[in-house]
Each structure stands twice: as structure tokens, then as C-alpha cells.
Amino acid sequence: MRSASLRSIYPGPGGFDPQLLKREFPIFANNPDLVFLDSAASAQKPRSVIDGTADYYRTDYANVHRGVYRLSARSTELYEEAREKVRRFLNAADRREIVFVRNTTEAINLVAQSWGPAFLHEGDEVLISELEHHSNIVPWQLLRDRIGIRLVVAPIDATGGLDLAAFETLLSPRTKLVAVTHIANATGAVVPVERIVTLAHRHRAKVLLDGSQAAPRLPVDVQALGCDFYAFTGHKVYGPTGIGVLYGRLDALAAMPPYQGGGEMILHVSFEKTEYQEPPHRFEAGTPDIAGAIGLGIALDFIEELGRENILEHEEALTGYGVDRLSRIPGLHLLGAGQRRLGILSFDFDGVHPHDVSQVLDQHDVAVRAGHHCAQPLMERLGLSGTTRASLGVYNDESDIERLADALQAAREMFSR
Amino acid sequence: MMDLRELYQDIILDHGRHPRNFRAIENPTHFAQGHNPLCGDRVTVYLTLDGDRIADVSFKGRGCAISTAAASLMTEVLKGKTIAEARALFAQFRARVTGGEAAPELPEPLDEEMDRLEPLTGVRAYPARVKCATLSWHALEAALKGAGTTVKTE
Numbered sequence: 001m002r003s004a005s006l007r008s009i010y011p012g013p014g015g016f017d018p019q020l021l022k023r024e025f026p027i028f029a030n031n032p033d034l035v036f037l038d039s040a041a042s043a044q045k046p047r048s049v050i051d052g053t054a055d056y057y058r059t060d061y062a063n064v065h066r067g068v069y070r071l072s073a074r075s076t077e078l079y080e081e082a083r084e085k086v087r088r089f090l091n092a093a094d095r096r097e098i099v100f101v102r103n104t105t106e107a108i109n110l111v112a113q114s115w116g117p118a119f120l121h122e123g124d125e126v127l128i129s130e131l132e133h134h135s136n137i138v139p140w141q142l143l144r145d146r147i148g149i150r151l152v153v154a155p156i157d158a159t160g161g162l163d164l165a166a167f168e169t170l171l172s173p174r175t176k177l178v179a180v181t182h183i184a185n186a187t188g189a190v191v192p193v194e195r196i197v198t199l200a201h202r203h204r205a206k207v208l209l210d211g212s213q214a215a216p217r218l219p220v221d222v223q224a225l226g227c228d229f230y231a232f233t234g235h236k237v238y239g240p241t242g243i244g245v246l247y248g249r250l251d252a253l254a255a256m257p258p259y260q261g262g263g264e265m266i267l268h269v270s271f272e273k274t275e276y277q278e279p280p281h282r283f284e285a286g287t288p289d290i291a292g293a294i295g296l297g298i299a300l301d302f303i304e305e306l307g308r309e310n311i312l313e314h315e316e317a318l319t320g321y322g323v324d325r326l327s328r329i330p331g332l333h334l335l336g337a338g339q340r341r342l343g344i345l346s347f348d349f350d351g352v353h354p355h356d357v358s359q360v361l362d363q364h365d366v367a368v369r370a371g372h373h374c375a376q377p378l379m380e381r382l383g384l385s386g387t388t389r390a391s392l393g394v395y396n397d398e399s400d401i402e403r404l405a406d407a408l409q410a411a412r413e414m415f416s417r
Numbered sequence: 418m419m420d421l422r423e424l425y426q427d428i429i430l431d432h433g434r435h436p437r438n439f440r441a442i443e444n445p446t447h448f449a450q451g452h453n454p455l456c457g458d459r460v461t462v463y464l465t466l467d468g469d470r471i472a473d474v475s476f477k478g479r480g481c482a483i484s485t486a487a488a489s490l491m492t493e494v495l496k497g498k499t500i501a502e503a504r505a506l507f508a509q510f511r512a513r514v515t516g517g518e519a520a521p522e523l524p525e526p527l528d529e530e531m532d533r534l535e536p537l538t539g540v541r542a543y544p545a546r547v548k549c550a551t552l553s554w555h556a557l558e559a560a561l562k563g564a565g566t567t568v569k570t571e
Binding site for chain 2: 352353354355356359360363370371372376379385386414415
């Protein structure tokens, strides 16, 4: 039903109209002057996700994988259907490769705590990059402190992109896992992950990609990428909070011990011994976020409806417009993002503290993120305590960038006298 | 919505841009670092106590206009005060910027100092910014309790 109305809004490539699309997001009807430029933190929700989740509770709700009764069977069917939608979204080979978790953070922690101790030994190396979010740093530090692995950090180059040459020299037979972001949340730098997977696999290292910022913006094909793990979160792909995804190659997941124990993840339990489920259910202990998974499935339908290539085209065009517009503001210094930037514009403004900048922007109904963006090591590396970050979603257009630029002018007037 | 100029009054913008007593004291009798994990801001407060009187007070660090101005104004009003007076001012100041707890009575002679801090009470309308105004005061409190510690606002 929603599909039909969306099709009429989007006749096809080139028919992408964020102004019409805004009507699909009730937040904008309730906050008519809102310029929302913080989708990298969390995206707004389309009507179909909000209503679809509520409808599920109203009409089909029961626990999954338990009841014999029809409602539970229906609920299970919808939950597993959502898993199939995620499989298609990532082009995974098998539905069993899709594990539902809470968010990207939990997905990475799952790999660190399950795969880590099972396959890594003291002295083995996990290679990350300077572009990482805390969620792809701290889980590895916890593992390091627990089993004595080494955490190696690949640097960025002068342009703000990952230094591929340096990255390559850091790969060695000791490297057992490469864990890097697909798009850096603090700068919008698109990391050449295809190349990274090739290089890492040449050294027989597994690869985990943090897709938090890429999943909403780029078509992702895990088979083409060849990565071993891919993590993303629901709330950044226009879905609900509390639901995320870990993709893992089936052979990798099948060899991993459980992450948490409880119901759902077992075949048989006695006090002496427990047999575990096969993936993915082995990693989904307890009643899962059923409505969240179903809401995520609806959000992925929404994205497919818009078209992944259309979204990419839109984000690229608007990113280019934003770079161009912001670059013309005196005193504004855009953080470098290497060869390719997508969806995120992070900047220092005349040395004015980001919290002061965003306070003035808020006064003009422009919502942005200010601070270290959970990437303190990167900020330190760049010699900044933080930045102001504007990030894009499907509902943004040039007028939002113009409103941002106008509000920045007001900030300058306040702080530069 | 409140006029943003209630938050960013001229005196705050001035102290934010040109903070007073913005220096380290060479051999402080007390010092402590304040850290706001929310924004990453850090401020170090230095004290030279002469008996129970604050002979000198200064600060260093990087922060927003509010936290810089708050630290600057704090150092201005505290010079020459006793520890008890400094604590009474903090209690009163904290009560006014949070707007929650009832403000304790101030001894008469401190009214003038409190008036100087009044421009900072605009943060009341912006809950996310209250900690910016109190960060340096928390560091002061930590410095008085024991030297060389880091105190967090979270």
C-alpha cells in the first residue's frame, strides 16, 4: 500500500524529490521549521516504519519460535521474513548469515567476545584505523586486556583518507583481523574497503567492516566485497532503535561459540551439558527485539523502494553541494575526507567551540551534532577537541544546506565581535 | 524559545573571548582538572592559598564560550576570598544555574560577587549547558579537597 504511493512520488531515477519525501516523515509535519542534519547520529523514521511497527503490535504480536498457536507462528514468520529482507539488503548468500543484535556496537562486541578468544592468541594483531568510532576501538581494547592481542592502528594521510600504503605495511602474518569503518562517522571519508579486503585476505586476515554510515548511503554487497563480517544498525537506515545486524560468513559464524547464553540459542539443556543452536539463533539469546526487526525490514523496504542507486546519487549530489557551499564561508574549515566523502560534513568554524556553534544553529532550528563524535583518537590526531557535523539523509535538499549556511552567518555575528 | 542573547550575554562573550587569569600558576598549593566527557572540555584550576585565604587563582584549558567565561568570572570573584566564602558562592551559584534546589542564604558581603556571576544563570533554560557553567567550580572544589585530581561532570 505504501509502495504504490512512494512510486507515484518517485517515477524513477532523477525523480528523487526530498521535499515530497519529507511528507513521508511525520517528524517534519510536527516540527515544520526543522532542518534535520544529524542523520549520521540517527535518522528520522518514515510513516511506514512507525505505522508498520504499531500495526504489528496491534494485529500479529506474539513471541517467536515458541508457540504452536497460529499467532506465534505468524510472528515467527514475520521475524524471519525481516531476516530475509536484511539478507537481500546486503546480498548475503544465506539467511543464516544474518544475526539480529541491538546495534553496530553489539555486533562488533559479539565478534570481539565470541570469535576473538576462540581464534586469537597472545601476540596476534587486530588492525584498525585512525578513522574508527569508539565502538570499533574499545571492544578490541577489552579483548587485548583479556587475552593479550595487539591492537595496531593504520594512520590517515594528509588528506584525511586512510593511508593505504601505510596500511599495507602494517599487515603481517600476525594480523588475524582487520576491523575498519566503511564510511568514517566523524568526517564522511569513504574507505576503499574493496582494496582492504583484498590486501587483508592476501595475509589470511579476516575482515570486519563497520557499515553504520555506509548502509544508509551506499549499495552494500557483502559477497562482492568479500568481507567476513559486516555490521550496521537499524536506526541509521530509517528503522527503529534497538535493532542492528551482524552479517558473518556462514563458515565463520558456525565455528564461533555462543556470545550470550539463555533461551532461543539452545537445542537441549540439562544441568550437565547444553547443545547450542546453529547460527544465527545461537547468537540470539533471549526474546529478541521482534518488533524492531520487523520495523527494520519495513525500513529496508522503504530504502529499496527509493532505490539504493538513487539514494547514493542524491547523497553524492548534496554532499558536493554542501562542500561547495560551506567552502565559501570564510573561516570555515572542512575536515578532509580523502579521495571520497559521502553524506557527512564535519567542520571547524573560526575556532568557535562546536557547542556554541550548534547552540546558535539550534536557535535557527538547524539540528547538527557537535563534539568529538565518539572518535576522540581521530580528533586528537587532527588537533581538535571536536567539530560541528552536518550529516545528510534522504529528506534533505539544497534548502537545508542554505539554512545551515545562514545560521552559521548568525553564529559568526554572535561570536566574532 | 528564549532569546539566545539571554545565554550569550555581552559579558559572557567578552570573557569567553578574552578570559581573565588564563594562565598556570608556577607552584600552586592546590590544583585540579575538570573534565566534561560529554564534550571533551578540560579545564585546570590553580590555587595559591595563604592560610585559608585564596591569594591567587587561575585556570587553563579549552572549552566553549560558557565554560571559559564561567571559569574566568570565577577566578575574578574568588581572589582574596576565604575557602568558606568560595564554597558558599559555589553552593549559591550551583543552585541558581540548575534552578532546582533552594539557594542557601549568602552572607551579606558576598552579594556583589554573586551579582557578577548572574549573567551565567541564563544556562538554566538550556539543561545541556549547565555543566559548562559549573565545570570550573567542580574543579575548584576538587582542588580544595586534594591536589592533582581530575573531576568529571558525568
